Amino acid sequence: MPLNRDDWYDTSRDLEWTLSYVDPEVAFPTRWSGAQGIPAEAWQAWDEPFRVSYRDYVRIQREKEAGVKAVSNALLRSATYEKLDPAHVAASQLHMGTTCLVEHMAVTMQSRFCRFAPTPRWRNLGVFGMLDETRHTQLDMRFAHNLLRHDQRFDWTQKAFHTNEWGVLAVKNFFDDVMLNADCVEAALATSLTVEHGFTNIQFVALAADAMAAGDINWSNLLFSIQTDEARHAQQGFPTLAVLMEHDPERAQKALDVAFWRSTRLFQNLTGPAMDYYTPLDQRKMSFKEFMLEWIVNHHERVLEDYGLKKPWYWDDFLHSLENGHHAMHIGTWFWRPTLFWRPNAGVSKDERAWLNEKYPTWEENWGVLWDEIIRNVNDGSMEQTLPETLPSLCNLTQLPLGSAASRHDLAPHQLVYRGRLYHFDHAVSKWCFEQDPERYAGHQNIVDRFIDGQILPPDLTGGLAYMGITPEVMGEDVYDYAWAKDYAGTESD
Amino acid sequence: MAILEMTPDAEASPDLVGPVIRAGNLAEAVIEAVALDNPGSDVLVLDRDDYVRVHTLGTCRLTQASLQACLGQPCRLAELEIDMPSFRGRLKTRDDEYLWFYNQRGAGTPGDQR
Numbered sequence: 300m301p302l303n304r305d306d307w308y309d310t311s312r313d314l315e316w317t318l319s320y321v322d323p324e325v326a327f328p329t330r331w332s333g334a335q336g337i338p339a340e341a342w343q344a345w346d347e348p349f350r351v352s353y354r355d356y357v358r359i360q361r362e363k364e365a366g367v368k369a370v371s372n373a374l375l376r377s378a379t380y381e382k383l384d385p386a387h388v389a390a391s392q393l394h395m396g397t398t399c400l401v402e403h404m405a406v407t408m409q410s411r412f413c414r415f416a417p418t419p420r421w422r423n424l425g426v427f428g429m430l431d432e433t434r435h436t437q438l439d440m441r442f443a444h445n446l447l448r449h450d451q452r453f454d455w456t457q458k459a460f461h462t463n464e465w466g467v468l469a470v471k472n473f474f475d476d477v478m479l480n481a482d483c484v485e486a487a488l489a490t491s492l493t494v495e496h497g498f499t500n501i502q503f504v505a506l507a508a509d510a511m512a513a514g515d516i517n518w519s520n521l522l523f524s525i526q527t528d529e530a531r532h533a534q535q536g537f538p539t540l541a542v543l544m545e546h547d548p549e550r551a552q553k554a555l556d557v558a559f560w561r562s563t564r565l566f567q568n569l570t571g572p573a574m575d576y577y578t579p580l581d582q583r584k585m586s587f588k589e590f591m592l593e594w595i596v597n598h599h600e601r602v603l604e605d606y607g608l609k610k611p612w613y614w615d616d617f618l619h620s621l622e623n624g625h626h627a628m629h630i631g632t633w634f635w636r637p638t639l640f641w642r643p644n645a646g647v648s649k650d651e652r653a654w655l656n657e658k659y660p661t662w663e664e665n666w667g668v669l670w671d672e673i674i675r676n677v678n679d680g681s682m683e684q685t686l687p688e689t690l691p692s693l694c695n696l697t698q699l700p701l702g703s704a705a706s707r708h709d710l711a712p713h714q715l716v717y718r719g720r721l722y723h724f725d726h727a728v729s730k731w732c733f734e735q736d737p738e739r740y741a742g743h744q745n746i747v748d749r750f751i752d753g754q755i756l757p758p759d760l761t762g763g764l765a766y767m768g769i770t771p772e773v774m775g776e777d778v779y780d781y782a783w784a785k786d787y788a789g790t791e792s793d
Numbered sequence: 794m795a796i797l798e799m800t801p802d803a804e805a806s807p808d809l810v811g812p813v814i815r816a817g818n819l820a821e822a823v824i825e826a827v828a829l830d831n832p833g834s835d836v837l838v839l840d841r842d843d844y845v846r847v848h849t850l851g852t853c854r855l856t857q858a859s860l861q862a863c864l865g866q867p868c869r870l871a872e873l874e875i876d877m878p879s880f881r882g883r884l885k886t887r888d889d890e891y892l893w894f895y896n897q898r899g900a901g902t903p904g905d906q907r
């Protein structure tokens with residue numbers, strides 16, 4: 300009778316040898332392990348919640364792959380893509396362009412776990428994580444490649460991270476920090492726990508539910524399948540957190556508080572507009588805020604508190620931003636639509652507006668008046684008034700526009716001088732994040748810094764678009780050609 | 794105890810634990826198996842069409858034996874992963890039993906959205 304996995308698991312996961320030719324610090328530099336100040340024996344307590352053996356892994360991943368491929372092959376022969384709402388398609392292009400290469404960056408992060416993690420148990424699991432992330436990158440590429448014949452914007456699945464498009468730079472900046480440049484412990488806190496256990500659920504489960512309702516079975520199925528891997532390998536973060544809570548709880552709290560704010564801002568950009576504006580009204584399951592309360596507040600934060608962590612100190616700011624930040628990102632991205640590689644949907648027809656007001660009681664007061672101005676200009680034929688001539692000022696932490704973290708009633712300068720340079724922030728919390736580790740962020744130039752520095756020529760929107768790699772075939776334009784504004788024709792000019 | 798539909802208030806309750814399963818046969822079997830394996834608890838089910846939350850309060854046990862019985866065919870617990878994009882609470886996995894739990898009942902106030 301063959302042994303069960305649990306019979307041999309403890310022996311196999313502790314496969315380790317004693318170094319005799321090299322110093323442990325040379326083989327496992329603290330710079331990459333992140334184990335500073337934590338005694339080597341402490342890692343004996345590292346116990347993974349989600350056990351995996353190679354044999355099970357291969358068998359189960361094979362089945363997942365077969366499932367995704369069967370659906371995608373079946374749909375390739377049907378005309379499902381042509382039936383999709385173009386605003387929903389924009390959500391999938393936004394996802395592919397900003398996510399595919401993050402999956403690829405995650406391969407590097409997981410391989411760092413394989414090589415440098417401070418316990419063999421964790422190094423073992425890193426192998427599966429690395430294979431997972433390779434799979435995610437390839438799934439995205441395959442999905443997008445099949446759709447290239449419909450729309451070359453899917454080319455940005457691979458291309459986006461090789462451009463300087465501003466939104467892509469914001470995503471890349473965050474993941475450079477928490478995946479490529481992070482030691483194992485920090486990556487576990489910021490990526491495994493905050494991103495993979497928390498925020499990816501918003502995109503890969505909640506938005507996937509919207510996508511299924513919108514008839515995009517192929518994309519929904521792919522997102523879902525990816526998240527089944529994420530749910531497993533995200534669990535690498537918890538035993539690491541448990542060790543830290545024993546030996547350095549302050550470091551854990553701080554790293555999680557920084558990562559939570561940065562993730563909030565990023566997903567207000569990635570998922571918020573897709574859920575509350577791009578998904579066709581009759582196919583929306585819930586609002587972005589409702590999904591965030593379900594997944595991030597009730598689901599994610601509660602587990603952290605079980606480990607003895609406190610909610611981030613800026614919790615009230617977070618809840619206030621939840622009402623506003625993605626509406627700000629949405630009106631901003633729509634206005635700067637020539638800088639996008641997807642076609643945004645304004646999503647403010649009268650019916651959609653009623654929905655927004657029901658979900659967000661302050662929407663009319665905070666955002667409706669701004670859209671009214673746009674609507675007036677569209678209906679008067681003053682299109683130039685609805686388009687940008689310059690670039691927005693950006694935050695030196697999040698790389699997102701200043702003023703986009705809350706509403707027009709919250710505008711205030713958040714600045715500091717560090718080593719003689721003036722830095723700007725989109726929120727007091729972003730400034731706080733910078734202050735926790737200024738050297739990490741200080742050297743980076745956001746797009747506007749580069750503009751002022753003379754790196755973008757000619758120094759106008761045309762030069763900016765060329766610098767961002769935006770070409771006429773992909774340049775963002777209102778996805779319904781302003782048809783939604785006709786709702787208001789003749790009624791709004793008060 | 795009963796299998797109940799989860800109200801929005803219950804969804805915000807801080808002590809819920811258990812899997813999130815893609816809607817379908819497996820989700821139905823998991824609901825029944827969780828009811829069998831947690832005889833002292835109500836099973837709270839939230840169906841969002843595409844995914845289903847299957848939760849109990851405090852601890853949630855799922856055994857391979859119950860899952861097989863409810864699915865009506867041989868199945869290993871490890872295969873749950875194929876249709877489980879998420880789960881709520883801490884997790885302990887053994888060949889024949891998964892356990893979702895919190896160490897501290899009543900910790901945190903996730904329902905408190907101020």
Ligand SMILES: [Fe+2]
Pocket residue numbers: 402405431432435525529
């Ligand atoms: Fe991934």
Ligand SMILES: [Fe+2]
Pocket residue numbers: 405432495529532
């Ligand atoms: Fe991942």
